[in-house]
Amino acid sequence: MSEGFLATPEASLIIVLVALLAHEPFRWLGVYLGRGLAADSEIFVWLRAVATALVAGLVARLVLFPAGALEVIPLTTRLIAVASGIAIFFAAGRQLGAGVFGSAMVLLALGYLFH
């Protein structure tokens, strides 16, 4: 789309650096903490809530304010697909696959219908 910084070798370097300095250390931190802390201690319960809220926020933003080609599909259609995905997920006994693929099928069908 753009003549893109994201296609350059400089971007490769940044990707590796951010992965190594801002992301992978949390896996190592887990190894370090895992020696002394119980996995169900309160701090992890809280961290889990923080991470869950963060990712849920990201999901809502990706659906409501998509950046690229998803904009082609109208907001109402996107919301119906999310709602159907959740419904199919529960109807199928909390099966992740059923929910994800069912939701994608609904989006595909509605996308073609209303386009």
Added chain:
Amino acid sequence: MSGSEGGDGGGQTSAITVIRRETYRTFHDGLRVALSTPGVILLASSAGFGALSDDAGMSLFNALLMMGTFFALPAQVVMMDQLTRGGSILAGAAAVALTGVRLVPMVVTILPWLTDDRPAVWRRALAIHAVAITGWLEGHRILPSVEEGRRTQVFLGIGTGLILTTQLGTLLGFVLAGSVSPILAGVLLFLTPIYFLLSLMAASRRTMDWLSIMIGSLMGPAIYVIAPGFDLLLTGLIGGTLAYVVGSRFDALFAAADEEADE
């Protein structure tokens, strides 16, 4: 819990354990996870990431590199989002770090399964690199039934299988996104958020988890409008803490009610 493969849920009898022990013994056995339901879902969602990378103007090489070095889709999407919108790299790294925090409890809880055969440091580092939502769920599903002393080996297989799956998925999504109809490309991009959302729901057990999802989804877009760039950070900290405080009250209440009912 993961509910991803029907038919074997909660099998605690010794007969089933024996069968399972024979099922997962080697690195090779672990690799097979790539062909299971979670593997296929991961293939599809990494295809979503591949499509997203193409959409953002990333090179295929960088997309595969990012998939391999991060191996955690939320962090990748956050980072790419930040770079595409011309945001600062430091703010991007900070948001990446916040999504990375959720890996800490995952590693802590998977670790007890990876100490039985005293793996070398580099093997453990490789094994925990595979810890992200799918590897973590699959590890908890499979490792308890693996014979002691073989678990790191099996988990390395699971990890390698999942990493190869995501490389293939990214490649497919990247190539397909440019050559399919706009609507199909939109559907590919949609796979990422719906996969994230339903994974969160699949991992939810208590009131607190559901509250975090609800508060996060409402707060995220609102804060994005008010303070873009810091939206994920603030949503996580404020929304998550709120869910923690209210959720622990509720969960304590339910626990108390259960006890009363038992009496």
